[in-house]
Amino acid sequence: xxxxxxxxxxxxxxxxxxxxxxxxxxxxxxxxxxxxxxxxxxxxxxxxxxxxxxxxxxxxxxxxxxxxxxxxxxxxxxxxxxxxxxxxxxxxxxxxxxxxxxxxxxxxxxxxxxxxxxxxxxxxxxxxxxxxxxxxxxxxxxxxxxxxxxxxxxxxxxxxxxxxxxxxxxxxxxxxxxxxxxxxxxxxxxxxxxxxxxxxxxxxxxxxxxxxxxxxxxxxxxxxxxxxxxxxxxxxxxxxxxxxxxxxxxxxxxxxxxxxxxxxxxxxxxxxxxxxxxxxxxxxxxxxxxxxxxxxxxxxxxxxxxx
Amino acid sequence: xxxxxxxxxxxxxxxxxxxxxxxxxxxxxxxxxxxxxxxxxxxxxxxxxxxxxxxxxxxxxxxxxxxxxxxxxxxxxxxxxxxxxxxxxxxxxxxxxxxxxxxxxxxxxxxxxxxxxxxxxxxxxxxxxxxxxxxxxxxxxxxxxxxxxxxxxxxxxxxxxxxxxxxxxxxxxxxxxxxxxxxxxxxxxxxxxxxxxxxxxxxxxxxxxxxxxxxxxxxxxxxxxxxxxxxxxxxxxxxxxxxxxxxxxxxxxxxxxxxxxxxxxxxxxxxxxxxxxxxxxxxxx
Numbered sequence: 254x255x256x257x258x259x260x261x262x263x264x265x266x267x268x269x270x271x272x273x274x275x276x277x278x279x280x281x282x283x284x285x286x287x288x289x290x291x292x293x294x295x296x297x298x299x300x301x302x303x304x305x306x307x308x309x310x311x312x313x314x315x316x317x318x319x320x321x322x323x324x325x326x327x328x329x330x331x332x333x334x335x336x337x338x339x340x341x342x343x344x345x346x347x348x349x350x351x352x353x354x355x356x357x358x359x360x361x362x363x364x365x366x367x368x369x370x371x372x373x374x375x376x377x378x379x380x381x382x383x384x385x386x387x388x389x390x391x392x393x394x395x396x397x398x399x400x401x402x403x404x405x406x407x408x409x410x411x412x413x414x415x416x417x418x419x420x421x422x423x424x425x426x427x428x429x430x431x432x433x434x435x436x437x438x439x440x441x442x443x444x445x446x447x448x449x450x451x452x453x454x455x456x457x458x459x460x461x462x463x464x465x466x467x468x469x470x471x472x473x474x475x476x477x478x479x480x481x482x483x484x485x486x487x488x489x490x491x492x493x494x495x496x497x498x499x500x501x502x503x504x505x506x507x508x509x510x511x512x513x514x515x516x517x518x519x520x521x522x523x524x525x526x527x528x529x530x531x532x533x534x535x536x537x538x539x540x541x542x543x544x545x546x547x548x549x550x551x552x553x554x555x556x557x558x559x560x
Numbered sequence: 561x562x563x564x565x566x567x568x569x570x571x572x573x574x575x576x577x578x579x580x581x582x583x584x585x586x587x588x589x590x591x592x593x594x595x596x597x598x599x600x601x602x603x604x605x606x607x608x609x610x611x612x613x614x615x616x617x618x619x620x621x622x623x624x625x626x627x628x629x630x631x632x633x634x635x636x637x638x639x640x641x642x643x644x645x646x647x648x649x650x651x652x653x654x655x656x657x658x659x660x661x662x663x664x665x666x667x668x669x670x671x672x673x674x675x676x677x678x679x680x681x682x683x684x685x686x687x688x689x690x691x692x693x694x695x696x697x698x699x700x701x702x703x704x705x706x707x708x709x710x711x712x713x714x715x716x717x718x719x720x721x722x723x724x725x726x727x728x729x730x731x732x733x734x735x736x737x738x739x740x741x742x743x744x745x746x747x748x749x750x751x752x753x754x755x756x757x758x759x760x761x762x763x764x765x766x767x768x769x770x771x772x773x774x775x776x777x778x779x780x781x782x783x784x785x786x787x788x789x790x791x792x793x794x795x796x797x798x799x800x801x802x803x804x805x806x807x808x809x810x811x812x813x814x815x816x817x818x819x820x821x822x823x824x825x826x827x828x829x830x831x832x833x834x835x836x837x838x839x840x841x842x843x844x845x
């Protein structure tokens with residue numbers, strides 16, 4: 254790992270911290286009484302409210318509240334949701350579900366995207382390539398819930414093979430992962446196609462063809478190696494929108510993941526939960542960026558030399 | 561340039577189809593009261609969840625309202641949000657970006673760190689929180705999408721400004737004593753205009769998509785508003801009993817975004833011919 258990558262770590266941590274502060278300010282400056290959300294349906298008399306407010310520290314200014322929150326956070330306490338228990342346990346469960354979904358979607362998008370991109374790039378200029386291009390623009394532009402609805406309609410109800418909603422086993426994962434993976438698949442296919450076309454005219458590929466290598470051999474020995482770098486970049490850069498997509502996908506399929514939990518938490522004003530989701534989300538994003546940088550160094554020998 | 565644009569749009573089948581579809585959406589938005597066959601808020605409890613027929617070409621929803629009429633009226637909020645948000649993000653982002661690139665030093669550093677944070681902030685989460693804070697409705701949707709969208713534009717504008725700052729004509733204008741305002745108006749804006757038009761066109765598509773996603777999640781506006789996203793959200797659980805109810809507004813969103821994206825691609829090809837030769841790599845994406 255080069256010094257430059259290590260040098261980026263403080264900046265990444267500062268970014269994650271800034272996201273936390275911003276989220277805290279946003280939700281705590283929001284109009285509406287946090288206490289009403291805390292008390293739920295039952296409510297309380299105004300004198301009781303004053304007492305609880307003092308007990309919870311809600312009468313203090315925002316920066317004091319943030320200091321208290323940071324102090325709790327440093328001890329590893331993410332807080333709790335009234336009537337639902339500690340946030341940390343819920344977040345952990347939801348995170349595992351979303352990670353499973355995101356990984357399956359990435360797997361689908363890389364497999365579909367690379368094979369589609371290579372096929373189109375190899376046959377660049379043909380009718381197949383033109384139709385593939387049209388399909389790619391369509392996939393990139395289509396809202397995830399459109400896929401979700403169509404996928405639901407075709408598979409779960411039309412063919413009645415796979416469960417339409419809920420989370421759990423592998424069968425529950427197929428349709429959401431397919432829905433979530435299609436858009437990144439199109440992004441990857443675009444990049445794979447462009448790089449494949451570029452690679453086709455490279456001297457080492459021409460030399461390989463002249464040596465009589467079959468095209469599968471060329472693809473597996475040379476082209477995949479060349480396109481791996483831009484594809485890692487695309488997967489890393491698209492990670493944030495994959496998480497956003499997960500929110501919508503999870504809602505479409507009633508999948509009990511982090512995204513659905515985020516919507517629930519914000520709608521119900523579970524402040525601790527909103528903060529925790531924002532923190533996890535920012536950490537994931539920052540982590541993905543870091544992994545992209547590290548894998549550059551691993552995949553591309555040109556970045557290894559120190560200036 | 562308009563003549564050239566017209567010829568290019570005519571030559572490009574995808575772009576002309578997109579332009580035609582967007583014109584249709586615009587006409588639907590403007591002439592909604594005359595085009596819609598029924599009152600979009602009207603109820604007809606004798607004709608709920610009716611499949612598409614001659615009487616109701618796109619079917620009816622659970623209250624018997626005509627889906628076609630609702631889709632026609634839904635063009636209004638969609639276009640208003642797309643145009644307002646992309647204009648405001650491009651103007652704000654552009655001004656902040658060239659301010660950062662022109663002044664340099666700590667202003668540049670501070671603005672770019674802010675941009676880094678904004679871009680690291682999960683956009684959908686930020687939008688949901690902002691709408692929740694500001695209260696549901698078109699105004700807060702506009703504010704939220706503007707607040708979360710300017711950073712990307714600012715980064716592009718700063719890059720343009722930095723590349724312009726070193727050009728001979730800018731340097732000589734400076735040497736001749738031209739002030740910041742003069743340089744920005746005479747050199748920077750004309751040179752950035754074409755890129756900013758392309759960025760604005762691209763933002764139209766992303767804005768429609770983002771607004772639809774927010775509405776779909778229930779953060780876009782009140783349930784009686786006519787936006788397409790709200791319709792999809794309301795109809796999604798009836799996908800089995802009345803597939804036409806969520807499907808047609810969702811398809812309207814998809815086609816609108818597709819058209820904006822294809823037109824943005826065509827605009828990029830028209831205004832920046834170099835982009836044609838440039839490989840689609842990480843830098844271009």
